[in-house]
Amino acid sequence: xxxxxxxxxxxxxxxxxxxxxxxxxxxxxxxxxxxxxxxxxxxxxxxxxxxxxxxxxxxxxxxxxxxxxxxxxxxxxxxxxxxxxxxxxxxxxxxxxxxxxxxxxxxxxxxxxxxxxxxxxxxxxxxxxxxxxxxxxxxxxxxxxxxxxxxxxxxxxxxxxxxxxxxxxxxxxxxxxxxxxxxxxxxxxxxxxxxxxxxxxxxxxxxxxxxxxxxxxxxxxxxxxxxxxxxxxxxxxxxxxxxxxxxxxxxxxxxxxxxxxxxxxxxxxxxxxxxxxxxxxxxxxxxxxx
Amino acid sequence: xxxxxxxxxxxxxxxxxxxxxxxxxxxxxxxxxxxxxxxxxxxxxxxxxxxxxxxxxxxxxxxxxxxxxxxxxxxxxxxxxxxxxxxxxxxxxxxxxxxxxxxxxxxxxxxxxxxxxxxxxxxxxxxxxxxxxxxxxxxxxxxxxxxxx
Numbered sequence: 543x544x545x546x547x548x549x550x551x552x553x554x555x556x557x558x559x560x561x562x563x564x565x566x567x568x569x570x571x572x573x574x575x576x577x578x579x580x581x582x583x584x585x586x587x588x589x590x591x592x593x594x595x596x597x598x599x600x601x602x603x604x605x606x607x608x609x610x611x612x613x614x615x616x617x618x619x620x621x622x623x624x625x626x627x628x629x630x631x632x633x634x635x636x637x638x639x640x641x642x643x644x645x646x647x648x649x650x651x652x653x654x655x656x657x658x659x660x661x662x663x664x665x666x667x668x669x670x671x672x673x674x675x676x677x678x679x680x681x682x683x684x685x686x687x688x689x690x691x692x693x694x695x696x697x698x699x700x701x702x703x704x705x706x707x708x709x710x711x712x713x714x715x716x717x718x719x720x721x722x723x724x725x726x727x728x729x730x731x732x733x734x735x736x737x738x739x740x741x742x743x744x745x746x747x748x749x750x751x752x753x754x755x756x757x758x759x760x761x762x763x764x765x766x767x768x769x770x771x772x773x774x775x776x777x778x779x780x781x782x783x784x785x786x787x788x789x790x791x792x793x794x795x796x797x798x799x800x801x802x803x804x805x806x807x808x809x810x811x812x813x814x815x816x817x818x819x820x821x822x823x824x825x826x827x828x829x830x831x832x
Numbered sequence: 833x834x835x836x837x838x839x840x841x842x843x844x845x846x847x848x849x850x851x852x853x854x855x856x857x858x859x860x861x862x863x864x865x866x867x868x869x870x871x872x873x874x875x876x877x878x879x880x881x882x883x884x885x886x887x888x889x890x891x892x893x894x895x896x897x898x899x900x901x902x903x904x905x906x907x908x909x910x911x912x913x914x915x916x917x918x919x920x921x922x923x924x925x926x927x928x929x930x931x932x933x934x935x936x937x938x939x940x941x942x943x944x945x946x947x948x949x950x951x952x953x954x955x956x957x958x959x960x961x962x963x964x965x966x967x968x969x970x971x972x973x974x975x976x977x978x979x980x981x
Binding site: 729746748778780782784785807810811814815 | 860863864867885886888889892893896899900938945947948950951954955
């Protein structure tokens with residue numbers, strides 16, 4: 543399989559594997575995949591497991607996906623694994639492939655040219671004999687992609703699956719999808735956020751790691767009209783890095799916005815620096831959401 | 833990275849109040865460990881979480897200044913003084929120009945630098961900058977509310 547792609551590059555005919563360790567990064571990529579499908583007039587089907595089916599629409603809304611409207615008009619459907627894989631108590635690859643084939647036909651009859659499917663595969667690590675059915679599904683489902691009407695992301699939590707199953711999953715998919723990571727060490731992680739688009743940083747950020755922040759902000763400046771800088775999981779930021787973000791916001795034309803989302807000490811740092819004079823900068827506080 | 837326990841030297845009573853709680857040299861690679869040590873010791877001195885954050889911000893900015901402009905290496909002492917956490921950072925660098933005025937005015941929104949001392953002055957009840965000829969010592973007091981009041 544080729545090098546991981548960005549989620550924006552995925553399209554009809556792609557059967558992609560997303561392996562992740564950060565749940566927020568997983569939801570970000572899923573949100574971008576769903577939003578892109580809704581924007582392009584695709585039907586979108588989400589199978590969810592670690593996030594309950596009744597909560598996933600809210601998680602998507604938090605990430606700038608108009609999920610509730612899409613569900614109301616029938617363009618988006620969210621289902622728990624229990625209703626799909628465990629419909630009669632035992633997982634069956636054949637039944638799941640048939641279910642997907644049926645959904646593909648239904649989407650076509652409803653007038654959607656493409657069905658996008660995303661599935662959290664962690665149901666397979668429940669204490670039931672499921673891994674063999676997972677492997678069978680990933681092998682058999684490939685045929686459904688042949689005519690370019692199906693696009694899928696299968697999500698694998700690296701902390702839940704063993705290395706052998708992860709290696710099999712990587713080989714069974716035609717694509718890998720991953721977030722662009724600008725910097726990663728035990729203290730700080732800076733990666734691209736897809737939905738809403740921008741930058742996400744977690745850990746502690748000071749001037750010694752300003753370079754990857756500059757790189758991430760510069761890329762977002764090029765790619766995105768409005769920029770979201772998600773610092774919810776950042777525990778510390780110094781004045782030098784606050785200044786870099788302010789400087790980026792100031793460089794925007796009046797019709798663009800840079801929105802910082804933060805909490806705790808990071809929120810306090812932005813409050814201590816007078817940002818009211820910068821009309822292109824918004825600072826939003828969240829409480830306890832990662 | 834060097835953990836705080838490798839450099840930190842306790843010189844006061846275990847509870848902290850009444851003596852220096854933390855006396856720690858630092859360099860460019862030690863800022864993360866230094867902040868972790870400051871947070872732990874400020875909490876140990878009795879600062880509530882919001883004031884621990886203030887002490888960490890103050891210590892972090894003063895230490896960053898030393899690494900960037902003050903010769904690269906310095907020493908941080910944290911202690912309890914009359915209802916406040918006292919944070920003293922010293923270096924052997926070239927000194928801070930206009931020690932009485934530094935950080936008193938809000939930096940221009942156009943400025944990329946200069947916000948560190950401004951933020952420290954906003955959080956600290958008092959800030960003293962002393963150029964000694966052999967370097968600079970900056971002392972900030974962050975008041976801590978008395979839990980009994």
